[in-house]
Amino acid sequence: MKRFLSSAAVVAILFGAGAAMAAPEKTECLAGAKPGGGFDLTCRLVSNSLLATKMIPAPMAVTYMEGGVGATAYNHVIGSRPSDPGLVVAASSGSALLLAQGKFGKHDETAVRWLGAVGTDYGVIAVAADSPITSLDQLVKAYKDQPNAFPVGGGGAVGSQDWMKAAVVAKGAGVPPRQMRYAALEGGGAVATALQGGHIKIASGDAGEMAPHHKAGKVRILAVMADERLPGDLADVPTAKEQGYDLTWPVWRGYYVGPQVSDADYTWWVDTLATLVKTPEFQKEREERGLFPLAILGKDFDDRVRADVARFKELAKEAGL
């Protein structure tokens, strides 16, 4: 049966008819955190747009399994539901970072099948709106002179993406990341508030969560860590590259499935996502969630995750973690 299915999949791929195959009977997206966070958003994105485009007949359930920023969900899928064809799990570049640091337990990044990334956010570096500093260069120079006068805040612990982004900036200023005065706050909203209150002087965050505060004139984003300028509210903010610092930090959002999901079902999901990301329904949902276009699917995505994990391992070592 399995062989039949995989040969069916081969045939399907050969004729480019993957999307025409049957959808899994019951679909579910697992968010490895509380409702309301990034994983929830990632799940809602696929669940709402799949239903809106009628690519699945029945609504896709969104379920939550909190623990270790996705670690519990990762182990649950591998251990308990490795072959469930209808189950996709939300992931982000943060998952790759945790995998690189061995924080997902005994399993590594090869333990699941990575489906694809369907949108991305980018890291940003911000200061308070009333700060005299107006460019990344000024910030780096000021930081170099007086690293202790600039406590940094981010929405994650030491070793998280927000910490890492700040660490690469600190490194650019010749300050060892371990010497950063870093406060781990609860999410982007808290970071923006702490910046406004002057409790921290530099904020490390993501474009999606900081852009509204930038637009409202509460914080000043100095640089976006993307290859090109971002559309929308941040169009006036230069990239780090433009300012002479080769710092990029995409925060992709995507999905994986269990390790024993058949090739046929895996292919169905990849093809479905490939079709989905081109639909206006999906693009509207993506923009509403503050995500920028990105589609890396199937094998490409698998390679990307492995490359990211390798890069993060290197970064973590350099940062002295």
Added chain:
Amino acid sequence: MSLDYLWTGFGVALQWHNLMYGLAGCFLGTLVGALPAVGPINGIALLLPLLYSMGVPADSTMILLAGVYYGAEYGGRISSILLNVPGDAGAVMTALDGNPMARQGRAAEALAISGISSFVGGMIAVVGLTFFAPLLGQLAIGFGPAEYFVLMVFAFATLSSMVGHHPVKTMIGCVIGLALTTIGLDPTSGAYRFTFDEPELSSGIEFIILVIGLFSISEVLFMLEHQYHGRLKPIAVGRGFPSLATLRSCVGTVLRCSGIGFVVGVLPGTGASVASAVSYTTEKRLLDRGTFGKGDPRGLAAPEAANNAAAGGAFVPMLTLGVPGSGTTAVMLGALMLYNIMPGPQLFTERPDIAGGLIASMYIGNILLLLLNLPMVHVFVRLLTVPNWVLIPGILVLSFLGVYSMYASVLSIYMMLGIGVLGYAARKLDFDLAPIVLGFVLGRVAETNLRNALAISGGEVSILFESTISLVLWGMAVLVVLAPWYLHRRRRAAMAAAPDGTAA
């Protein structure tokens, strides 16, 4: 500040379909709050996608969800009072005096008092939200890690009133609570603590699991024990309404605790459970003459006023800063953003229908809830007449269902049961459970903020004494510890040789 948005809001909220949504929300919320384990956050997380996919407009969705939110704060008290099983996290303190009242045959009275306190707390919070929202948003900005830590010191200082007949046991309980919070991902360094390589422990012990274990499961064990010994007497339901004198005795408490609850609710990161804990301990410090914990109506009114006021207060930072004041408002913030509405001060001018509609619906919702709740007292107290062979398995099933549906893990069930057995043992040994819960609730906030504050200052302790807010809070902490002692001495001096026996 112009209140135009509020009139726009009443226009929106009084449309008949929005009234219906509000009523539905209040009803569902009461239900969700009354069930153990399932709190407002679950109710909202379940309803939001449903409403969104049904194409319900943003204003109606927010009105319904807000109804669920404060309806749950009303509902949580029912099982606390009647069964000593808190319906949600904010209702833990409600059981301390509410359940003894029920046991004394004053269940209906207790339900009525808590309903009225909830109403006043909720109303004061909405009025505060209406008039001071932008101002209070600024207050929240003033709170950095150092200020939050000192706030927690103040909260611990009010805790000293819990040191009743067994000061050592109270301290031990508090330390157990503090120790339990250290399990899981260290929020500052990202290291795992006491997780034994078990990924399911990585986020620590969930508060709700702790609460259900400590209270529901241990209560069930107690019921079984008493049943076995044949000591369970049916409890008299009591007359329906508290006397005017009782109500009058609660006025000061309700007003004070509404204020405390509202301010604590406004601060991001502290919610109904901290608010009700701080206000209960404050009132106990101020008023206790040995009656608190034994069915004092004021001990019941305090947490009830505070948790409803906190629920209202949590909307302030959410609406004005875009920073949620509690887990539940975090989900509602997500709801607003789903409808492409960005919270912030401009919300009041750009989308008065949403901001105003929401606030207006809270006025209406509170009145609806009071009207819904007072006549229902007689329906609720029927719970007491349910025979034990239905009640005990019922509580167990709801506890298991609630925990499993939230965390979908068998380990969480084991944890709940283990904690339940511990709670039973602790109660047998005459420990109070409240200090454990307080240590747990306050411990994590205190630790994270102390470490963040010291990280910012590079280890300089002076950061804790720098801002005016910190100094005021330190002063209040000292005052709350010393004032009763001083008052007591003065009273003793005044009474000259009168024998003493009422040390707080």
